[in-house]
Amino acid sequence: MSIFYAQLLTGLAYGMLYFMIAAGLTIILGVMNVVNLAHGTLFMLGAYIAFTFISDELNFWIALLLSVLLTAVLGIILEKLLIKHVYGKELEQVLLTFGLSFIIADVVKWIWGTEMQTLSAPALLNASLSIGDMVFPLYRLFVVFIGCLLALLLWYLESKTRIGAIIRAGVDDRAMVGALGINVGLVFTGVFAFGAALAGLSGVLGGPLIGMYTGMDSEILVTSLIVVVIGGLGSWKGSFISAILIGVIETFGKVWFPSLSMLIVFLIMIVVLIIRPQGLFGREVA
Amino acid sequence: MKKIFLYTVLLILLVLAMPLGLSDFGMNLATEIYIMAIFSMSLGLIMGYAGMVSLGHAGFFGIGAYTVAIIGQYVPNTYLLLLISVVISGLIALITGAVFIRTSKFYFLMITLAFGQLLYVLFWQLKPWTGGADGMSVSATLNLGFGEIVSPNGFYYVMGAAFIISYLLLRLFVESPAGKITKGIMENEARMSALGHNVRIYKLLAYTLSGSLAGLAGSLYSYFNVFVSPDLSGWTFSGQVMVMVIIGGVGTLLGPAVGAGVFIYLQNFMSTYTERWPMIMGALLIILVLIGKGGMIHWLRYVKDIIFLRKQIDEEATQNQVKKEEVVN
Numbered sequence: 001m002s003i004f005y006a007q008l009l010t011g012l013a014y015g016m017l018y019f020m021i022a023a024g025l026t027i028i029l030g031v032m033n034v035v036n037l038a039h040g041t042l043f044m045l046g047a048y049i050a051f052t053f054i055s056d057e058l059n060f061w062i063a064l065l066l067s068v069l070l071t072a073v074l075g076i077i078l079e080k081l082l083i084k085h086v087y088g089k090e091l092e093q094v095l096l097t098f099g100l101s102f103i104i105a106d107v108v109k110w111i112w113g114t115e116m117q118t119l120s121a122p123a124l125l126n127a128s129l130s131i132g133d134m135v136f137p138l139y140r141l142f143v144v145f146i147g148c149l150l151a152l153l154l155w156y157l158e159s160k161t162r163i164g165a166i167i168r169a170g171v172d173d174r175a176m177v178g179a180l181g182i183n184v185g186l187v188f189t190g191v192f193a194f195g196a197a198l199a200g201l202s203g204v205l206g207g208p209l210i211g212m213y214t215g216m217d218s219e220i221l222v223t224s225l226i227v228v229v230i231g232g233l234g235s236w237k238g239s240f241i242s243a244i245l246i247g248v249i250e251t252f253g254k255v256w257f258p259s260l261s262m263l264i265v266f267l268i269m270i271v272v273l274i275i276r277p278q279g280l281f282g283r284e285v286a
Numbered sequence: 287m288k289k290i291f292l293y294t295v296l297l298i299l300l301v302l303a304m305p306l307g308l309s310d311f312g313m314n315l316a317t318e319i320y321i322m323a324i325f326s327m328s329l330g331l332i333m334g335y336a337g338m339v340s341l342g343h344a345g346f347f348g349i350g351a352y353t354v355a356i357i358g359q360y361v362p363n364t365y366l367l368l369l370i371s372v373v374i375s376g377l378i379a380l381i382t383g384a385v386f387i388r389t390s391k392f393y394f395l396m397i398t399l400a401f402g403q404l405l406y407v408l409f410w411q412l413k414p415w416t417g418g419a420d421g422m423s424v425s426a427t428l429n430l431g432f433g434e435i436v437s438p439n440g441f442y443y444v445m446g447a448a449f450i451i452s453y454l455l456l457r458l459f460v461e462s463p464a465g466k467i468t469k470g471i472m473e474n475e476a477r478m479s480a481l482g483h484n485v486r487i488y489k490l491l492a493y494t495l496s497g498s499l500a501g502l503a504g505s506l507y508s509y510f511n512v513f514v515s516p517d518l519s520g521w522t523f524s525g526q527v528m529v530m531v532i533i534g535g536v537g538t539l540l541g542p543a544v545g546a547g548v549f550i551y552l553q554n555f556m557s558t559y560t561e562r563w564p565m566i567m568g569a570l571l572i573i574l575v576l577i578g579k580g581g582m583i584h585w586l587r588y589v590k591d592i593i594f595l596r597k598q599i600d601e602e603a604t605q606n607q608v609k610k611e612e613v614v615n
Binding site for chain 1 (some may be wrong): 339343385388389390391392393395396397399400401403404407408411520521522525528532536563564565566568569570571572574575578
């Protein structure tokens, strides 16, 4: 029984990690209507940046902060330089961010090589918590905690603040928001930077959980896309629930059917889409 | 129909004329280009004629390649093996497509991406059959009924012929009523639906045709390369074929084929100088998106228009000149 709970926690930790990644994807998709295929690569970049700082004897938390800042700055640069030219053009967005992901992945390979690396969890969290005969690694609990915190924060930002109101209005009627004197361009830059920062953050937090290797970017991207698709485009609630679902099912799948866990996740997506083509909590889209 | 005839004759002449000026290495490169041209034409079909952007098209390529690699161990007949490849990839396209086309653009993109990545993982993990990450060598040999084909020249002509046949098939589909309805659906789905056309059937038809052709390209590649690995289904490869389509031009049949040629040539040329090919490919993609204006075929048309227009202007000028002279006289 204790193994079951430990696995459940692992599944939850993975689920929260997927939610954190999918959150960045969802906010960029929901607000700007951009499918950011470079999101997985930004995740990878965040992890590797933190890895370098930590190798330089820097504190985990400072490395985390710097990594989030740097990915946010990169987000601003990318939006200002490239993304802003392709608003409203779906195919172009896909191709552009696809191209970006190749470049960033190659830069990562160039700088950090192709060897597998490990990002170590902070010393503070490198312990375990025992309840009765059950042992829970503290770091996984921490990831679950941060995931819940992020979900709360995002919910609060969206429904209770002025920024959230502007973003919600911007999704429904961009021209009207612009006519009200709000700088939509600035909002978009901000949202893209925020999404990139979320990718960086989840990269650093995910590093100790899943390790760092070439090819992690596309794996993460596919998983988070599946999360977003199952949950329904642009729905936080959907992303949150489907991320946990995927995390838990994948973890147990890995134990019971080691070679086919990815297949199970994919099958879930197909079943969901057969029943509800717009995802579990998605709005009907044209 | 006249257009089909003209283009086909031109393509046959091209395939026949190329070996005149090519070294062995060049012949190999051209053979690879023919295979990739089939692959990129298949993606170009659904992108440019049905409005479906797939990011997992390499999945079908991988299915075709692994079919020849795995089933080729038991079925030596080339015709039968190619048929099996096409049928399997077509069937998988039919089944998955029936689910995928129910979704709108964003979802379609993501689902196809996930589909390609899933096959990548499957080929990786079904180690007893596929050799896992190490890949597997292909034991089947190309034999069209007149002895084993092993020479570079033999491969060249077989792949060249396959390329022409694939082009003909796609051209016939595009010019057929079904193809025209499909294009109409891409331009205005609601209207075609209101006109009484079953939108999904036509989209599914295009997707299935495209998937089976990509499978054919994969199985030909298997014969050509005699080695297959999971990378043939990976998203990097899907991205590459999309770059080929974009370089050549979306919305034309031969555009993607031209793009494949340029891409494969560039890749070979560049890789002798630098390892950073993915970076170059990414930059190329971004530049094409931002200032590409529709790809090479469209540039060629643009140039043609300019030349044609200039001719017209010249003619008008001489006519005016003649008139003036008449008036003077």
